[in-house]
Amino acid sequence: VDNATAPVAVETVERVQAAIGELNFSPQAAARGLATRRTNTIGLIIDEIGRDFFPPMLRGIEAAAQEGGFGLLIHSTGVGSRPPTTPYRAVGEHNTDGLIVFTDGLPDAEIIRLHKNRFPMVLLHRTPPNSLSIPHVVFANKAGARMMVDHLIEAHGYKRIAFLAGPQGNEDSGWRELGYREALEAHRIPIDAALIAAGGFDEKIAQATVGEWLAKGMEVDAIFAADDDSAFGAIRALQQSGKRIPEDVAVAGFDDILPSRYLSTPLTTVRAPIEEAGYQAARTLVQLIRSRRAKSIELLLPTELVIRRSCGCNA
Amino acid sequence: VDNATAPVAVETVERVQAAIGELNFSPQAAARGLATRRTNTIGLIIDEIGRDFFPPMLRGIEAAAQEGGFGLLIHSTGVGSRPPTTPYRAVGEHNTDGLIVFTDGLPDAEIIRLHKNRFPMVLLHRTPPNSLSIPHVVFANKAGARMMVDHLIEAHGYKRIAFLAGPQGNEDSGWRELGYREALEAHRIPIDAALIAAGGFDEKIAQATVGEWLAKGMEVDAIFAADDDSAFGAIRALQQSGKRIPEDVAVAGFDDILPSRYLSTPLTTVRAPIEEAGYQAARTLVQLIRSRRAKSIELLLPTELVIRRSCGCNA
DNA sequence: TTGAAAGCGCTAACAG
DNA sequence: CTGTTAGCGCTTTCAA
Numbered sequence: 001v002d003n004a005t006a007p008v009a010v011e012t013v014e015r016v017q018a019a020i021g022e023l024n025f026s027p028q029a030a031a032r033g034l035a036t037r038r039t040n041t042i043g044l045i046i047d048e049i050g051r052d053f054f055p056p057m058l059r060g061i062e063a064a065a066q067e068g069g070f071g072l073l074i075h076s077t078g079v080g081s082r083p084p085t086t087p088y089r090a091v092g093e094h095n096t097d098g099l100i101v102f103t104d105g106l107p108d109a110e111i112i113r114l115h116k117n118r119f120p121m122v123l124l125h126r127t128p129p130n131s132l133s134i135p136h137v138v139f140a141n142k143a144g145a146r147m148m149v150d151h152l153i154e155a156h157g158y159k160r161i162a163f164l165a166g167p168q169g170n171e172d173s174g175w176r177e178l179g180y181r182e183a184l185e186a187h188r189i190p191i192d193a194a195l196i197a198a199g200g201f202d203e204k205i206a207q208a209t210v211g212e213w214l215a216k217g218m219e220v221d222a223i224f225a226a227d228d229d230s231a232f233g234a235i236r237a238l239q240q241s242g243k244r245i246p247e248d249v250a251v252a253g254f255d256d257i258l259p260s261r262y263l264s265t266p267l268t269t270v271r272a273p274i275e276e277a278g279y280q281a282a283r284t285l286v287q288l289i290r291s292r293r294a295k296s297i298e299l300l301l302p303t304e305l306v307i308r309r310s311c312g313c314n315a
Numbered sequence: 316v317d318n319a320t321a322p323v324a325v326e327t328v329e330r331v332q333a334a335i336g337e338l339n340f341s342p343q344a345a346a347r348g349l350a351t352r353r354t355n356t357i358g359l360i361i362d363e364i365g366r367d368f369f370p371p372m373l374r375g376i377e378a379a380a381q382e383g384g385f386g387l388l389i390h391s392t393g394v395g396s397r398p399p400t401t402p403y404r405a406v407g408e409h410n411t412d413g414l415i416v417f418t419d420g421l422p423d424a425e426i427i428r429l430h431k432n433r434f435p436m437v438l439l440h441r442t443p444p445n446s447l448s449i450p451h452v453v454f455a456n457k458a459g460a461r462m463m464v465d466h467l468i469e470a471h472g473y474k475r476i477a478f479l480a481g482p483q484g485n486e487d488s489g490w491r492e493l494g495y496r497e498a499l500e501a502h503r504i505p506i507d508a509a510l511i512a513a514g515g516f517d518e519k520i521a522q523a524t525v526g527e528w529l530a531k532g533m534e535v536d537a538i539f540a541a542d543d544d545s546a547f548g549a550i551r552a553l554q555q556s557g558k559r560i561p562e563d564v565a566v567a568g569f570d571d572i573l574p575s576r577y578l579s580t581p582l583t584t585v586r587a588p589i590e591e592a593g594y595q596a597a598r599t600l601v602q603l604i605r606s607r608r609a610k611s612i613e614l615l616l617p618t619e620l621v622i623r624r625s626c627g628c629n630a
Numbered sequence: 631t632t633g634a635a636a637g638c639g640c641t642a643a644c645a646g
Numbered sequence: 647c648t649g650t651t652a653g654c655g656c657t658t659t660c661a662a
Binding site (some may be wrong): 027028029030031033034037039041046049050051052054058059062063071072073074075076089091093094095207232258262264269294 | 345346366403407
C-alpha cells in the first residue's frame with residue numbers, strides 16, 4: 001500500500017522511512033477511511049459458524065481478501081444473538097467496502113436494500129432475490145446430485161432411494177433434490193413422497209429421521225443425504241438398528257467434508273469445492289469494489305462424484 | 316449503541332427514527348472512529364485456520380464480541396501469505412480497539428511492542444513473552460495430561476507409554492509433555508526418550524511417526540497424543556499395521572474435538588473447553604478496552620478426563 | 631515539484 | 647438543556 005503520488009528524492013524517502021520506524025508510526029485507518037471513503041475491509045455475513053464446512057470456506061475467503069489487501073470482518077447472525085438491533089447494519093455499508101453474504105445470513109429485504117444502494121455484494125451459495133443481478137457463486141448442485149443418483153441406480157440397481165433434504169428453503173438442498181428427482185424420472189422410477197424427509201443438514205436430525213423410518217419398517221435400498229453431515233446421521237441410525245452399510249442399505253452424501261473419507265465405511269459423496277467457492281466469492285467482491293462491475297453474475301463451480309465404499313462399490 | 320446524552324422528548328425521538336428509516340441512514344464508522352478514537356472492533360490474529368479447533372473457538376469469540384457490541388476482524392498470518400509487509404499492523408493498533416492473539420499468530424517482538432504502546436491485548440493459549448503482564452487464557456494442560464497418564468498407568472497398568480508432541484515451541488504441547496513426565500516420575504517409571512516424538516498436532520505427521528515406530532518394531536503399551544488430531548494419526552498407523560485398539564496398543568488424545576467420540580473406537584481424551592476459552596478471551600478483551608485494566612492476568616480453564624474405549628476401558 | 635489549506639462526517643466541548 | 651463550533655488524522659486540491 002504505497003501512496004507514490006509523485007516521484008520523490010530517494011533521500012527523502014529514506015528519512016521518512018527511518019522516522020516511521022523510530023516513531024513506530026502506522027496510519028490511522030479511521031482517518032484514512034474518512035478521507036477516502038474506503039475502509040479496505042470486506043465483511044462476511046453468515047448465519048452460523050458451522051463445523052466442517054466453515055473452515056475451508058473461511059480459508060478461501062481470507063486468502064482472496066489478503067491478496068486484494070483487504071481485511072475481513074466477520075458477523076454471524078445466529079440464534080442466541082442479541083435483540084433485533086439490525087445487527088448487520090454495523091457490518092454493512094459504512095463499515096466495509098463490500099459484503100459476502102453466505103446463504104441465509106441476511107433477509108431478502110436487506111439484500112434488496114443494499115443492492116438498491118449499489119453496495120458491493122457477492123452471494124455465496126444462494127441466488128439473488130427477485131433475480132436481481134447480484135454476483136453469486138454456487139455449486140453445480142443439481143448436476144452433482146444427478147450424477148450420484150444415476151450412479152446409485154445404474155451401477156447398483158437400487159430402486160428405493162430415499163432423500164434426506166436440508167433445512168426448509170435452503171437452495172443447495174433444493175437443487176440437490178431436483179437432481180435426485182430428475183435422475184429417478186429419467187430411469188422411470190416413480191417418486192415416493194414417503195422416501196423424502198428432513199435431514200436438516202444436521203447429523204442429529206438425520207439420525208432421528210432415519211431412526212423413525214427404520215422403526216416403522218420402511219424398506220430402502222439406499223439413502224442419498226443432501227449433505228455429508230446428514231449422511232453421518234443416517235449411518236449412525238442404520239448402525240444402531242444393526243443394518244450393515246452398504247450391504248443392507250447404501251448411503252451417499254454431498255460436500256465431501258474431511259471426515260467423510262475416514263469413516264469406517266468411507267462415504268461415497270459428491271465433492272463440492274468449498275474453499276474454492278470462498279476464494280472466488282472474495283475475489284469477485286474485490287474486483288467489484290475496485291471496478292464497480294463484475295465480470296460475471298453467476299459462478300457455477302463444478303462438482304465431482306467421489307466413489308467410496310458406502311454406496312456398495314469396493315473402491 | 317445509543318447516544319442518549321440527555322433526555323429528549325419522545326416525539327422528537329420518533330421523528331428522528333422515522334427519518335433514519337426513510338433516508339436509510341446509518342452512521343459512518345470511519346468518521347465516528349476518527350472523532351472518538353475507538354473503532355468498536357476487536358481483532359483476532361491467528362496463524363492458521365484449523366479444522367476442528369477453530370469453529371468452536373470462533374463461536375466463543377464472536378459471542379462475546381457481539382455481547383460487547385464489537386465487530387470482529389480476523390487476520391490469519393499463515394504460510395502462503397503475502398510478502399512480509401508487516402501484515403498484522405493492518406489489523407493492529409489503528410484498525411481495532413484491541414487484539415486477541417492466538418498461540419503463535421504474532422512474533423514475540425510484536426507483542427512486546429504493542430504492550431509497550433499499552434495496546435489492549437489478550438493472548439489465547441499462550442503466555443506472555445518476558446512474563447509481561449498481558450492477560451491470557453490457557454487450558455489446565457499439565458493437570459489434564461497428568462490425569463490422563465495417571466489413568467493409563469493406574470487403571471490399566473501400562474508402563475511403556477509414548478508421547479506424541481505438538482509443534483516445536485508450542486506451549487500447550489510443552490505443558491502436556493510436562494504432565495506426562497511428572498506422571499511417569501510419580502510412578503517411578505523411567506522416561507525413555509525414544510518414546511517421545513513429533514506428532515505436530517497433525518494427523519499426517521503423527522501417522523508417519525507412529526508408522527516408523529511400528530516399522531522398527533518398537534514396543535508400546537499406549538500412545539498419549541498431545542492432541543486429538545495426532546491421536547487420529549496414531550490410530551490410523553496402528554490400524555494399517557493390523558494392531559487392535561486398545562487390545563494391542565491403547566491410544567489417548569487431548570482436546571475432545573467432535574470427531575473423537577464418533578470414531579469406531581471412541582477416543583479417550585482430555586476435554587478442553589475450547590469455545591469457553593474463546594468466549595473468555597473476548598470478554599476479557601472487551602473489559603480491558605472499556606476499563607483499561609483486566610480483572611485477572613491469567614485465566615486457567617479446567618480440563619476434564621473423558622474416558623472412552625480407546626484406552627482400554629469399556630465405557 | 632513542493633507546501634499549505636480545505637474538508638471527509640462525526641463527537642465533544644463549549645457557550646448561549 | 648439546546649445549539650454551535652472546533653477538530654479528530656488523513657487525502658486531495660490548489661497555489662506558490
